Amino acid sequence: MSSPTGADPRPEIHRTADGDWVVAGRRCRACAEPVAYAWPRCPACGAEVEVAHFGPRGTVWSSTVVRIAVPGHTPPYALAYVDLDDGPRVLAHVAGDEPAPIGGAAWLIGASDDGDLQVEVAR
Amino acid sequence: MTVAVAGVGTSHFGRQPDRDLVGLAWDAVSEAFADAGVDAVDAVWVGTVFAPAGVAQRVLRAMGITGIPVLTVENACASGTTAFVEAHEAVRTGRYGRVLALGLEQMSTAFAGAITPETTDPEGRAGLAMPAMYAMSAARYLHTGAATPEQLAAVSVKNHAHAVHNPRAQYSGRYTVDEVLASRMIADPLTLLQCCPTSDGAAAAVLTAADGAAGEVVVRGAALRSGAPWNHRSPHVWGHDIVADTTRDALADAGLDAVTDVDVVEVHDAFTIGEIVTTEALGLVPPGDGGKAAAGGVTALGGAHPVNPSGGLLSRGHPLGATGLAQLAEITWQLRGQCGARQVEGARLGLVETMGGGVSVLDGNACVVTVLEAR
Structure with a gap:
């Protein structure tokens, strides 16, 4: 219920020289856990982490369409949890007002004007 | 002591x-x-x-x-x-x-409407309201065939019918599966009657x-855990493993071999899918049978494992901090035999499960499982 001020908690994304969008996150040096965020330690085991890039491709784990008013967002909007290849599970917005096909391919296409991670999905 | x-x-x-x-x-x-x-x-x-x-x-x-x-x-x-x-x-x-x-x-x-996780978390900032978080689990269950839309709706039908006998419940009613599915869509596939009210x-x-x-x-056993990371390696939907792990702790503390020894259960059914996942995570029904159990009357009053005789969060309402103690009050009344038309006959052992979440990446912020017994 806090208002969106202060540091942006969403994953930081970069565009590579090849033009691909990737999440700039961390990977655990001990257990290889991928994390979409610049956290100081691995959330799974507490070991040290190093910078790692994930994406752009992944698979839709699940998806829904939010059809109620949520502060700062205009319904309806589609969301998907995407498991980036060899990477973390990230929450992303999907264009349109239909859920993304679960199990289907997804790829990062950048951030929305509001700073939300966006994916395109195979339909 | x-x-x-x-x-x-x-x-x-x-x-x-x-x-x-x-x-x-x-x-x-x-x-x-x-x-x-x-x-x-x-x-x-x-x-x-x-x-x-x-x-x-x-x-x-x-x-x-x-x-x-x-x-x-x-x-x-x-x-x-x-x-x-x-x-x-x-x-x-x-x-x-x-x-x-x-x-x-x-x-x-x-809140004007649904709760949204803190905007200091990526999920909250990106607009994943709590119903949408549970909708992700529900959509996954439907995709894998672990539940059907009708089975999801059956949880709402059951708990609203239980609440008819609970004068303290915020809502109650004898709905049909079709009526639950036809209520307004909140976050696909969860409809309004599959979501707890503002209370x-x-x-x-x-x-x-x-x-x-x-x-x-008396308190026979109790356990509390916070969630481990929930990620692409997790074999289950969000919130399953923390409930399963905490239940194991609580049963060990209570000296019980199986959760099925318990006569009556109150669980955290903020959304219909929550009760289905929880009955599986508790071990009350086999994995993947939560929906079938709800639709088949197994978890209804009169069934083998009655769940949420009070009407649950879906019907009694869900004032967050108050919910766990309302669940414990219901089980206490059940074990004393004071529940009238919603009484589980002869209940001696009861269990309460509450799971709260919202912090991104974690499989729930906390889960508490308590076993009560009438001496």
Whole structure:
């Protein structure tokens, strides 16, 4: 219920020289856990982490369409949890007002004007 | 030392924006004190999520409870049961003789609609309201064939029907599966009647050392955990593993071999999918059978494993901090045989599960599982 001020908690994304969008996150040096965020330690085991890039491709784990008013967002909007290849599970917005096909391919296409991670999905 | 639930009480649950937390808390505490036959306690644990700082002392001073240790705890939807297990531990270890656990929340003045996780978390910032978080699990269940839309709806039908016999419930009714599915879509595939309402309320319990009286309700076991990371490696939907792990701890603490030994259960059904996942995670039904159990009457009153005879969060309402103590009140009344038309006949062992979440990447902020027994 806090208002969106202060540091942006969403994953930081970069565009590579090849033009691909990737999440700039961390990977655990001990257990290889991928994390979409610049956290100081691995959330799974507490070991040290190093910078790692994930994406752009992944698979839709699940998806829904939010059809109620949520502060700062205009319904309806589609969301998907995407498991980036060899990477973390990230929450992303999907264009349109239909859920993304679960199990289907997804790829990062950048951030929305509001700073939300966006994916395109195979339909 | 064995700890008894000496008294329980709740306020009315519902949208009550014109009432204040002082009044709601008084309704719960005065009923619990009268039920326990006491007029004072040695310490208080208060569970709440969104109440303003100082709320515990603010409501307690209005009922003359001052000058004693008062602690406020927050564990999302498990805040009330967290207060309970901490109060229980304080009595069990002899730290205090008689302790009040109080849960309270006024949602109607804090939220216009659904709860959204903190915008300091990526999920909250990206607009994943709580119904959408559970909708992700529901959509996954439908995709893998672990449940059907009709089975999801059956949970709502069952719990609203149970609530017909609970005068304290915010909503009740005899709906059909079709009516539940035809209600307004909130977050696909969850419709309005599959989501808990916005509620204000308070609930309380008084804990003391057990005195061995016949029929006394005692705490047989309890456990609390916070969630491990939930990620692409997790074999289950969000919130399953923390419930399964905490249940294992609680059953071991209670000295029970199987959760199916329990006669009656109150679980955290903030959304229909939540009850399906939880009945599987508890081990009450085999993996993947939660939906079938709800649709087939297994988890209904009169079934083999009655779940949420009160109507659950879906019907009784869900004032976050109050919910866990309202669940414990229901199980206490069930074990005393005081539940009238919603009574589970001969119930001797009861279980309460509450799971709260919202912190990104974690499989829930906290889960509390408690086993109560009538002696």
